[in-house]
Amino acid sequence: MFNKKICVVGIGYVGLPCALMLAANGCTVAGFDTDEQKVRELNEGKTKLEKELQAVFETEEAHRNFSASTKLQEADIFVIAVPTPIDEDRKTADLAALKAAVKSVASVIREGNLVIVESTVPPLTMKNTVIPIFTESGVDCGKIFLAHCPERLLPGNVVREITYNNRIIGGYTPEAAELAADMYRLFVKGNISLTDDTTAEMCKLMENTYRDVNIALANELSEVCLALGIDVEEAIDLANLHPRVNLLKPGIGVGGHCLPIDPWFIHEVSPYNSTLINTARHINDGRPGKIAAIIRKYVSSDISQKFILLGQTYKPETTDIRESPAAEIYEILKGEGYSVTAYDSEVGSGKALLEEIRGCTFAFVLVPHKRMLKELEECLARMKETGEQIPQIISF
Numbered sequence: 001m002f003n004k005k006i007c008v009v010g011i012g013y014v015g016l017p018c019a020l021m022l023a024a025n026g027c028t029v030a031g032f033d034t035d036e037q038k039v040r041e042l043n044e045g046k047t048k049l050e051k052e053l054q055a056v057f058e059t060e061e062a063h064r065n066f067s068a069s070t071k072l073q074e075a076d077i078f079v080i081a082v083p084t085p086i087d088e089d090r091k092t093a094d095l096a097a098l099k100a101a102v103k104s105v106a107s108v109i110r111e112g113n114l115v116i117v118e119s120t121v122p123p124l125t126m127k128n129t130v131i132p133i134f135t136e137s138g139v140d141c142g143k144i145f146l147a148h149c150p151e152r153l154l155p156g157n158v159v160r161e162i163t164y165n166n167r168i169i170g171g172y173t174p175e176a177a178e179l180a181a182d183m184y185r186l187f188v189k190g191n192i193s194l195t196d197d198t199t200a201e202m203c204k205l206m207e208n209t210y211r212d213v214n215i216a217l218a219n220e221l222s223e224v225c226l227a228l229g230i231d232v233e234e235a236i237d238l239a240n241l242h243p244r245v246n247l248l249k250p251g252i253g254v255g256g257h258c259l260p261i262d263p264w265f266i267h268e269v270s271p272y273n274s275t276l277i278n279t280a281r282h283i284n285d286g287r288p289g290k291i292a293a294i295i296r297k298y299v300s301s302d303i304s305q306k307f308i309l310l311g312q313t314y315k316p317e318t319t320d321i322r323e324s325p326a327a328e329i330y331e332i333l334k335g336e337g338y339s340v341t342a343y344d345s346e347v348g349s350g351k352a353l354l355e356e357i358r359g360c361t362f363a364f365v366l367v368p369h370k371r372m373l374k375e376l377e378e379c380l381a382r383m384k385e386t387g388e389q390i391p392q393i394i395s396f
């Protein structure tokens, strides 16, 4: 019987699913957040959650065991899931929220408690940031347990992801890793691997860096192919016939709140050893500008020519526009005075696609949402029927 009281510090995209899964599995869970409105809405049941997470929230057990508060209470285990954004100018992690969260926990922590950091952090954050804050606050870190357990979940399917994804748990001591694993085993059905805190911090960043660097390679190859007049898609398909090659498809850039950010957390701690990572980041960050240049070539110098960009989110089938390269392309072209509109079936622009696309000479598909492609097909069929001018469709 696991009868520990758990406090989840930061009940956002990551913290709330963890808190609810623990509550639905019999733990008493207090969600602590500094956002008063978020806490109020949660307690009043007004928060908009994904369907499956809502179902967990509404279980009798979760209802009985979970409560949210703006006041931090004592607990046996503290799970910290606060934001760790990037300082855009310095390209380093902004750990202000994490530092504040650790300070709050330090004010209520007792001997024998376990603290798990779930936030994505640069390697050595446990040793160089978390532990010194506890020590300065008078907490003896030899008498508490500390672990880092990075979260890999993807919004859109959180209950499935949080249940079946494999987890890495890095303990500051092996005992801390074991204790944290006991908690996660309550709801995780994926494999749980134990390691030390710094390795766990690094693993999470390596996963996203692996994706970013491989995408950068595909994007760079596409730029070389463009310059040489080679069809990059055909070249990649043929190269991938090699048994040990698996090139990704080039795209319009990299977005969201993980891939464009996490590689910098490696670079900041070891810049001289991470030149490839640095270069990949610049290649992917430069993609929207390169795509805008390709679009300019299509629409010629006549900036009054009307055209439309289809898709504004950072990837297909999401409503998330954070760090979206498609949104950046729109901003570049709009800023130059082009007669450009943007439409996204998932975000909703107000007007119907048919209305937006009328009179356009080009429609550039930046993010191929399935629903939007179907709408596009229907619009084109309708315009054909009525004899209207059909825009040329260019897909990236």
Ligand SMILES: NC(=O)c1ccc[n+]([C@@H]2O[C@H](COP(=O)([O-])OP(=O)(O)OC[C@H]3O[C@@H](n4cnc5c(N)ncnc54)[C@H](O)[C@@H]3O)[C@@H](O)[C@H]2O)c1
Binding pocket: 009, 010, 011, 012, 013, 014, 015, 032, 033, 034, 035, 038, 081, 082, 083, 084, 097, 098, 100, 101, 104, 118, 119, 120, 121, 151, 152, 153, 154, 155, 258
């Ligand atoms: N969202 C994802 O899909 C995802 C996936 C993997 C990892 N992560 C990482 O998880 C961490 C949390 O991200 P998120 O998306 O859940 O962020 P979020 O913004 O959705 O939620 C964080 C919550 O923490 C609260 N908060 C901020 N400072 C606080 C403090 N001092 N004390 C208590 N609460 C505080 C905020 O009010 C907010 O409600 C980040 O490090 C992120 O990089 C996120």
